[in-house]
């Protein structure tokens with residue numbers, strides 16, 4: 001058995017695993033940049049702190065076009081949850097199998113210092129997967145509240161008027177606006193935590209997690225075959 | 229054409245034909261109809277038999293009645309609406325007491341299925357609660373009987389449409405809208421707003437006279453001619469909004485220059501009504517026009533969801549979200565970053581002490597564990 005300590009340098013005794021397929025990586029970065037733009041422009045819309053010819057109009061425009069990119073990314077990623085490889089499947093996020101539940105339990109113990117064994121698995125560990133499922137839930141809430149807020153401005157004849165049912169659903173536009181604003185902070189807080197865990201894992205595991213979201217490859221310790 | 233009662237009445241009041249036609253043209257404008265429609269409207273008003281109207285008041289402030297009367301400024305509209313066929317209206321009718329109640333009873337009996345009921349105010353859900361009794365009968369009873377036998381019902385004002393102020397939390401009388409109090413009521417139409425604009429009430433009735441049915445409605449059963457535009461989209465201050473020019477404080481330089489009231493809590497971006505176009509009090513002005521933000525009075529539950537009136541966002545658990553949400557979000561992000569640093573230091577130290585080994589490497593891990601245990605012991 002060719003056991004490799006997890007801190008062995010990349011490449012030695014490790015195998016290259018193709019984890020993140022192109023759509024996953026593309027969606028990841030488009031989401032990253034669109035969230036930054038949406039948060040910055042959204043913050044201004046909620047709290048316009050400077051003025052200038054048509055600034056509000058332009059910023060709202062950027063916000064609206066970026067929201068289309070964001071929403072398409074979310075939809076593509078959900079589709080890829082059914083069409084992608086095993087690491088992209090929906091079951092990696094919503095733990096229904098016994099392995100995934102075990103992985104959730106083990107990763108929770110690890111993060112809370114109750115266990116010393118990190119979950120070594122090329123894809124998401126149980127807790128990370130579930131967190132992403134929740135954050136995608138938040139994305140959907142953002143899209144829905146955004147559509148509710150936008151549809152009152154949509155031009156006559158726009159198909160987006162079908163979303164007018166969302167206004168009573170959220171209990172009125174003001175409530176939708178409040179949820180939309182809170183959602184921004186939830187996502188920003190998630191981003192801080194996400195960045196931290198990537199740094200943590202790249203420090204202790206050395207599987208190339210940082211580069212993996214560009215290249216798609218992770219370097220996992222060879223053999224025995226890893227289980228989720 | 230034989231002189232109708234209406235024309236005789238107009239003549240008696242010294243209202244010229246020209247004024248009458250101007251009125252018809254303005255109604256066509258409010259309804260969003262072409263100018264040519266004003267002739268059709270004039271013909272309908274002159275020749276059609278007036279519909280019989282019954283106006284009920286429940287938990288209200290009579291604000292819609294005031295609006296309807298346009299007390300300070302009698303016009304042709306007043307004549308058309310109140311000299312002709314308003315069979316019952318507590319505030320306006322000369323009769324009182326039993327006489328008044330008899331008028332209502334006989335109208336309902338005689339014109340069953342033919343009259344139009346206009347309702348102002350909300351209705352307490354419990355008939356035995358003792359709230360809002362008229363002539364010894366509960367509002368619920370009266371509403372069910374009168375609206376149930378009407379050809380159509382118009383809920384006038386936000387209280388009748390959505391419950392309004394009486395239904396605001398904690399809703400002590402368990403006030404209901406007409407739609408909720410009289411389930412299955414026929415041809416219900418909503419004219420929300422606090423109060424409903426007289427132009428819209430009049431235009432709605434004129435439309436009904438002319439076309440013989442209700443106009444197209446939005447998702448809250450409000451006529452699109454009056455509720456099809458967002459205040460914000462038709463607002464005269466929109467240019468200031470688009471350029472980020474806002475009033476920051478009452479009476480500041482920006483306020484004096486008529487800048488946008490968005491930061492003062494204007495709910496124009498969340499409210500649909502034709503106030504900017506039709507305006508109030510015979511086109512005198514409208515709230516935003518005189519420097520006050522829109523309160524969102526035409527929207528469901530506005531008293532609960534549009535408050536605080538002078539802030540952008542609703543309160544969360546009684547705390548101002550406009551003031552606290554961003555500082556709290558920023559602090560929480562910082563706290564998560566700080567927690568990450570602490571967590572990271574913990575994880576890395578644990579890892580450096582050699583506690584961290586691949587799980588599949590059983591032998592190694594056990595050995596390691598041993599080692600670390602003894603390490604810990606030796607430290608003690």
Ligand code: SF4
Pocket residue numbers: 459460461463464465466467469487488489490494495496497516521522
């Ligand atoms: S005053 Fe109100 S309705 Fe008018 S542009 Fe500003 S936010 Fe919109």
Ligand code: SF4
Pocket residue numbers: 421422459499500501503514515516521522523524525526
């Ligand atoms: S401006 Fe707003 S609050 Fe004022 S009457 Fe119109 S809808 Fe109601």
